[in-house]
Amino acid sequence: MAKPKYGYGWALKFVLAAILVAVGIFMVVSEDVVYIITGMAIVIFSLFRVYPLLKSLDREVLRTINLIEILVSVVLGAIMIYAGFTQKNASGELLSPWNELYRWFLAFFLYIRGLVFFVSTTFFEEKTEIPKFIFHIVAISLGAIFVVWKDFDPKILGWIFFVISIGGAVYLSIDGAGGYGKYRKYSKSLNESKTKEKTKPTEEPVEKELPKPIENEKEQPETYIS
Numbered sequence: 001m002a003k004p005k006y007g008y009g010w011a012l013k014f015v016l017a018a019i020l021v022a023v024g025i026f027m028v029v030s031e032d033v034v035y036i037i038t039g040m041a042i043v044i045f046s047l048f049r050v051y052p053l054l055k056s057l058d059r060e061v062l063r064t065i066n067l068i069e070i071l072v073s074v075v076l077g078a079i080m081i082y083a084g085f086t087q088k089n090a091s092g093e094l095l096s097p098w099n100e101l102y103r104w105f106l107a108f109f110l111y112i113r114g115l116v117f118f119v120s121t122t123f124f125e126e127k128t129e130i131p132k133f134i135f136h137i138v139a140i141s142l143g144a145i146f147v148v149w150k151d152f153d154p155k156i157l158g159w160i161f162f163v164i165s166i167g168g169a170v171y172l173s174i175d176g177a178g179g180y181g182k183y184r185k186y187s188k189s190l191n192e193s194k195t196k197e198k199t200k201p202t203e204e205p206v207e208k209e210l211p212k213p214i215e216n217e218k219e220q221p222e223t224y225i226s
Contacts, residue, residue, distance in 0.1 A: 008183075009176075009179055010175075010177070010178075010179030010183060011176070011180075013172040013175055014173065017168070017169035017170075017173045018169070020165040020166075020169040021165060021166065021169045023161075024161060024162035024163075024165030024166060024169075025162065027158040027162060027165075028159055028162050030158075031088075031093050031154050031155055031158070032085075032088040033084070034154045034155065034157055034161065035080050035081075035083055035094060035102060036080070036084035036085065037161060038077075039076075039077040039078065039079070039080025039081035039082075039083075039084060040077065040081060041077075042073055042074075042077030042080065042109055043073075043074055043081070045073075046074045046077065047070070047074065050067070053066050053067075053070075054066075054067070061124070062120055062124055065116055065120070066116060069112055069113065069116045073109055073112070076105050076108065077109075080105060083098045083102075094154070099154065102154055103146050103147075103149065103152045104146075106142075106146050106157075107143045107144070107145075107146035107147045108143070109143075110139040110140065110143035110146070111139070111140055111143030111144070113139050114136040114137070114140035114143065117132075117139075118136065118140075
């Protein structure tokens with residue numbers, strides 16, 4: 001089946017860019033939203049890794065380790081979502097124990113992700129890439145920082161999410177603008193083809209010419225047969 005010359009993905013990208021900006025702004029001013037978005041991000045990140053990991057890992061022990069990490073992460077994310085919706089006061093701030101637990105949940109999630117990665121690469125000789133290696137170094141470092149950072153405020157993470165959302169919105173907008181440009185070129189080509197069909201001159205019927213006598217033709221003597 002031939003791939004269509006146009007698409008409407010650009011429209012969805014524009015809408016998603018607007019949603020990203022709105023969520024980013026909302027996360028800065030509302031603490032419970034930070035809790036909910038963080039929990040959703042952890043759950044989505046964990047669940048969408050299940051099938052590719054189990055299919056690509058060759059050793060059963062690695063599948064088991066990663067599956068345990070994913071299950072733990074999903075539970076942590078689900079608890080964050082539950083707390084964000086239910087454990088808050090009228091102004092949207094988390095109740096006393098959950099504000100402290102949020103820091104520990106983040107630290108545990110980041111630390112266990114980095115730990116599983118380095119166990120896989122060190123003891124089971126899993127190959128990796130440099131960006132992935134750096135990311136997990138940062139993950140373990142942030143996990144350690146959250147453990148000792150007693151005055152941590154979830155709104156700090158809200159500002160980080162806000163910056164990420166603005167970057168994602170800019171990326172989606174640029175990508176959407178490119179897709180919209182291709183769509184407009186396709187629309188322009190359709191209109192140009194219609195214009196050519198309207199202005200195309202009608203063909204006049206071709207008249208068949210009768211054969212003309214040959215000029216300067218010498219007369220030949222007629223022969224009679226008797």
